[in-house]
Amino acid sequence: MIGAVYCPTSLEAxxxxxxxxxxxxxxxTDLLVAKRGPASCAVALLEGIGELAGISEGDGLIRLGAMxxxxxxxxxxxxxxxxxxxxxxxxxxxxxxxRAMGTLGGNIATASPAGDTLPALLALNARLELASxxxxxxxxxxxxxxxxxxxxxxxGEIIAAVVVAPPAPAALQHFEKIGRRDALAIAVAxxxxxxxxxAAGTVTEARxxxxxxxxxxxxxxxxEAALTGQRLNRESLTRAAAAIREAVSPMTxxxxxxxxxxxxxxxxxxxxxxxx
Amino acid sequence: MSATIRLQLTLNGVATSLDVRPxxxxxxxxxxxxxxxxxxxxxxxxxxxxxxxxVNGEVRLSCLMLAAQLDGxxxxxxxxxxxxxxxxxxxxxxxxxGAVQCGYCTxxxxxxxxxxxxxxxxxxxxxxxxxxxxxxxxxxxxxxIVDAVLAAAKTMAEEKS
Ligand SMILES: Cc1cc2nc3c(=O)[nH]c(=O)nc-3n(C[C@H](O)[C@H](O)[C@H](O)COP(=O)(O)OP(=O)(O)OC[C@H]3O[C@@H](n4cnc5c(N)ncnc54)[C@H](O)[C@@H]3O)c2cc1C
Ligand code: FES
Ligand code: FES
Numbered sequence: 001m002i003g004a005v006y007c008p009t010s011l012e013a014x015x016x017x018x019x020x021x022x023x024x025x026x027x028x029t030d031l032l033v034a035k036r037g038p039a040s041c042a043v044a045l046l047e048g049i050g051e052l053a054g055i056s057e058g059d060g061l062i063r064l065g066a067m068x069x070x071x072x073x074x075x076x077x078x079x080x081x082x083x084x085x086x087x088x089x090x091x092x093x094x095x096x097x098x099r100a101m102g103t104l105g106g107n108i109a110t111a112s113p114a115g116d117t118l119p120a121l122l123a124l125n126a127r128l129e130l131a132s133x134x135x136x137x138x139x140x141x142x143x144x145x146x147x148x149x150x151x152x153x154x155x156g157e158i159i160a161a162v163v164v165a166p167p168a169p170a171a172l173q174h175f176e177k178i179g180r181r182d183a184l185a186i187a188v189a190x191x192x193x194x195x196x197x198x199a200a201g202t203v204t205e206a207r208x209x210x211x212x213x214x215x216x217x218x219x220x221x222x223x224e225a226a227l228t229g230q231r232l233n234r235e236s237l238t239r240a241a242a243a244i245r246e247a248v249s250p251m252t253x254x255x256x257x258x259x260x261x262x263x264x265x266x267x268x269x270x271x272x273x274x275x276x
Numbered sequence: 277m278s279a280t281i282r283l284q285l286t287l288n289g290v291a292t293s294l295d296v297r298p299x300x301x302x303x304x305x306x307x308x309x310x311x312x313x314x315x316x317x318x319x320x321x322x323x324x325x326x327x328x329x330x331v332n333g334e335v336r337l338s339c340l341m342l343a344a345q346l347d348g349x350x351x352x353x354x355x356x357x358x359x360x361x362x363x364x365x366x367x368x369x370x371x372x373x374g375a376v377q378c379g380y381c382t383x384x385x386x387x388x389x390x391x392x393x394x395x396x397x398x399x400x401x402x403x404x405x406x407x408x409x410x411x412x413x414x415x416x417x418x419x420x421i422v423d424a425v426l427a428a429a430k431t432m433a434e435e436k437s
Binding site (some may be wrong): 007045094 | 279281298299300301321322323328334335336337339340341342343344345347353388405406408409410
């Protein structure tokens with residue numbers, strides 16, 4: 001059960017609350033599901049802190065405030081135009097009300113192996129701006145995710161924003177998710193890809209990341225290497241798909257078996273095969 | 277137990293204030309304290325949409341909100357959309373098209389439909405299905421619900437012109 005609820009309107013007002021042990025509440029779509037049990041805790045709402053919600057562009061970087069909701073991000077022109085892989089991932093997350101309430105910062109802090117924004121943000125080389133009473137630090141998302149539900153967030157620290165350098169306009173951006181049904185389905189396996197090619201169609205940089213296939217969402221260096229310097233065709237994708245199947249460490253759970261997940265992980269990449 | 281706070285909100289168009297423990301869920305305050313029983317608790321975990329309300333004009337799940345989050349907001353429940361005597365066009369269309377069987381999902385469905393039509397006054401069938409994909413119905417098979425929302429969109433467009 002939730003005890004006291006604080007509604008700070010600035011970061012300065014937030015820090016002492018966190019020092020006193022208050023738990024951060026963003027959209028509540030994870031925390032309020034989990035917190036129905038008896039443990040009593042105080043929460044600090046982030047929704048009144050305006051600077052956490054903005055989406056902006058500057059110095060060649062796009063900055064997504066941690067409190068931006070999935071719905072707001074998915075329809076924002078900067079996201080649709082430059083970060084298509086994230087927009088695609090957000091469109092598969094939960095349901096319309098979950099997207100209206102849930103936030104980007106909450107999805108990252110939850111650090112679920114199935115968190116849908118995570119493979120997309122990894123494929124975008126996203127960095128997190130973390131803030132605390134002591135100041136700010138910037139951490140690559142890949143270094144932030146330590147295990148299921150475990151992150152590099154320090155006590156008294158919050159995610160303030162996600163910072164992304166937009167891929168080249170011509171880069172291929174793709175997100176695929178397998179769930180048990182269309183809406184309201186936690187990913188059984190997911191794949192995010194950002195692939196840049198030169199004028200001749202040769203891959204200059206491939207960034208691939210998966211969800212629900214390892215303890216955290218993660219990049220796949222061997223599969224990326226299998227594509228780099230190649231043209232995107234059935235052969236190169238088949239080799240990279242084999243590298244994906246080798247690299248992942250999926251679990252068997254109520255939603256799918258490990259063997260199914262491993263096979264599906266590679267198949268998701270084959271969906272990128274150019275149609276003749 | 278923790279102290280109460282005074283909530284001040286606009287509830288179905290009426291300025292309302294009440295004293296509550298801030299960590300209670302919004303749905304409990306609406307149903308138990310305010311007697312507004314249209315929003316239902318079914319799953320209590322964000323998966324069914326039966327508890328949907330509008331907060332500042334956007335859909336929210338009241339089972340995943342704290343009472344304190346209603347403070348200062350404009351809150352509309354299905355009761356505030358219309359009455360039996362003067363129903364909202366969406367509510368009238370649900371009745372006319374057989375989109376209500378047991379009725380448990382109806383308040384949430386109508387709230388989600390009103391939210392959709394505010395953003396997208398002329399949706400196609402697929403857009404309606406997507407917009408209602410967070411609301412579960414165990415009775416109707418959804419077809420008549422989608423029919424009703426499309427019919428309501430038409431009525432509302434005609435009323436406007
Ligand atoms: C029915 C349902 C379906 C769902 N489907 C999906 C799905 O398909 N895919 C998916 O990825 N997720 C899904 N989720 C999970 C959830 O909606 C997301 O993870 C969401 O993004 C969490 O964000 P929030 O703002 O609601 O977080 P909250 O519940 O407010 O917070 C979650 C945790 O993160 C911490 N936190 C939040 N913001 C910050 C911050 N800025 N800095 C530091 N810590 C912070 C909180 O303290 C808390 O521990 C679903 C949830 C529900 C209820
Ligand atoms: S009761 Fe709130 S979503 Fe089911
Ligand atoms: S009418 Fe019974 S659940 Fe929808």
